[in-house]
Amino acid sequence: MSFLTSQPIDLATLALSVAAPERGAQVTFTGIVRNHHAGREVVSLGYSAYAPMAEEICAELVREAEQRWSVQVALSHRLGELAIGDVAVAIAVSSQHRGVAFDACRWLIDELKTRAPIWKHERYADGTAAWVDPTAAGGAISSSR
């Protein structure tokens, strides 16, 4: 399965892919492109990735979560140019009961952010742009583009 996509993410399809008669709980997380970041008005953004490594990391995360919590996971991360309100990332977790599905879903999005080689380039209303750097004080650093 490919976890990275340049096509719009359909949450309903993703959720359906982990549904099963014995799984009575399903938790989904949707990350949506926001119109502001660190006090600046964002007009659009672009995601890029070291694709083969990001695919491998996503596969590892899904395997880890499925083994640790006995859940079933579907995950999709968008690449390319996105507009405000677009779905950037979606995760669907199903399980027999709700507790582990919440735990696994939270863990998956947190780990994805810290482990997957994916980058975000924000464009602002004032015409400037920057690469998002979660380790930097302002959350973003200047870019030449």
Place this chain on the structure above:
Amino acid sequence: MTPFSVRLFARYAELFGAEQVEVMLPSNARVADLITALRLLPGGAALPAAPFVAVNMARAEPDAPVSPQDEIALLPPLAGG
């Protein structure tokens, strides 16, 4: 000295003005030697003290060996999700 090819992404591709660069290193080089050589290239001075280097798609520490056959990538701070 042997040419080592390094893939660059996002902000680092902008810094170096390329998605791939080559550096010359001894064949028994380590990740730290690679970083030192990258710093000497145009744009390389802006790299942080300990940039994330992936060797064959796994994080490599400064003392890890690298070979010219490895897939080497220099990764800016991750910002997915």
